[in-house]
Amino acid sequence: MTALFEVHGLTRVYTTGRRSVVALEDVSLTVEPGQRLGIVGESGSGKSTLVRLMAGLDRPTSGTVHFGGRPVSGVPERQLGFLRASVQFVFQDPRSSLNPRMRVGDVVAEPLRSPLVRRELGALDQRRRVAEVLDAVGLPADAASRYPHEFSGGQRQRIAIARALAPSPQVLIADEAVSALDVSVRAHVLNLLMALVDDLGLTLLFVSHDLAVVRHVCPDAVVLQGGRIVERGPTQRLFTAPEHPYTARLVAAIPTFRARS
């Protein structure tokens, strides 16, 4: 089986003025089709930088990314059409990622209207697709004509998931997608996300600072510290028998786990 993503020696140094930050250093990994991979680490450990590079939204300082055998890094934006529809993001805060002045139907249809999307849909097909994905995330059909602020935090995250699903992606990248939600709402959104990933056979990159959430969603994970992968393996094993002290610290930082042990 060919890997869906092949990441080799990925490094990203941000330079602003005289300061340089090594956001990611020599990261290598592969992601198989249908895999659910967790990317875990504290704030600032390079998680978002890694997934942005993998999705071709940023250029590495060195190293390479291949998607489906095709190079992503260093390729001009106009040649990344094959990635744009195939790889979709769900971000942490739907309040800032959903345009408040757009109706939900237009928010969800937006990725269908990108000139880089493989197949362009007519207006009627767009409306049908919007209705389909709103239904898939458990929102009523009339949600399309309303505005994001009319919905609760959990519902807004469902809208963000519907938008990500609209162009029928192969890969979903959830970057702290449930981190801003209350615990009870979080469980519902996580279960929805997992059910959709299963049903649609999606590949999932699940980014979180919370190893407990990652364990719930992903059989395997990589642990990032200061831009480097310090440990990787089955999430269950990372949780119960961490080899790196940093992973052990992440486990110890989980409040419920500490309370129970």
Ligand code: ADP
């Ligand atoms: P995480 O997602 O794990 O919180 P990030 O990938 O966002 O971490 O950031 C990793 C490091 O790179 C941090 O030190 C952050 O401040 C820095 N960084 C990220 N993006 C930029 C940028 N556009 N310009 C300068 N520094 C950045």
Ligand code: MG
């Ligand atoms: Mg981040």
